Amino acid sequence: MDQANQSILTKAYNPVFQGALIFGASLTVMLFSKLFGGLLGAGADFCWLTASAFMLFYAVGNSVFCLSAKDINKYWITSMLVFAGLTLLSGATAYALSGMTMEAAGGYKWLMIVVVFGYLVFLSIIGFMKRIVEFAEAEDWQAPKKRR
Numbered sequence: 001m002d003q004a005n006q007s008i009l010t011k012a013y014n015p016v017f018q019g020a021l022i023f024g025a026s027l028t029v030m031l032f033s034k035l036f037g038g039l040l041g042a043g044a045d046f047c048w049l050t051a052s053a054f055m056l057f058y059a060v061g062n063s064v065f066c067l068s069a070k071d072i073n074k075y076w077i078t079s080m081l082v083f084a085g086l087t088l089l090s091g092a093t094a095y096a097l098s099g100m101t102m103e104a105a106g107g108y109k110w111l112m113i114v115v116v117f118g119y120l121v122f123l124s125i126i127g128f129m130k131r132i133v134e135f136a137e138a139e140d141w142q143a144p145k146k147r148r
Helices: 015-040 046-068 072-098 108-138
Strands: none
Touching: 015 046, 015 072, 046 072, 046 108, 072 108
16 A cells, blocks of 8 residues: 555545534533633633634644645635634634633734634645646756756
8 A cells, every 4th residue: 555645635625524623623622621621720711712723723734735625726715714614603602602702811812813814824825835836747847958
């Protein structure tokens, strides 16, 4: 068996599946912290921390899986819509479970803004890299001529 074919990075996973998986994991951690927060010493803003951490996890993972996408434009559109939904759902869940607004939770408003713009930067860099590699692979490369 070829090791390259077994890599998780060779398949472009559906962004909707990624978003649902990340939201489910985020919700699980938030509920766990709500139930056992007193034992763990988690503060009231822990739900906002969890929401922003899992959004960053989606941003990085989704950007990497973008490399394997066949139709990068369709993947981008779906990914961005799922990210917007994930942002709204995570924020609403963090608010519902913590009882704190984003402003009351401290610097999480700025952290969320950084994660959103970071995601756009990640996705753009990966997209440009993929297009450059596709262009380079399509070119007919010849050995460079030596100067005398």
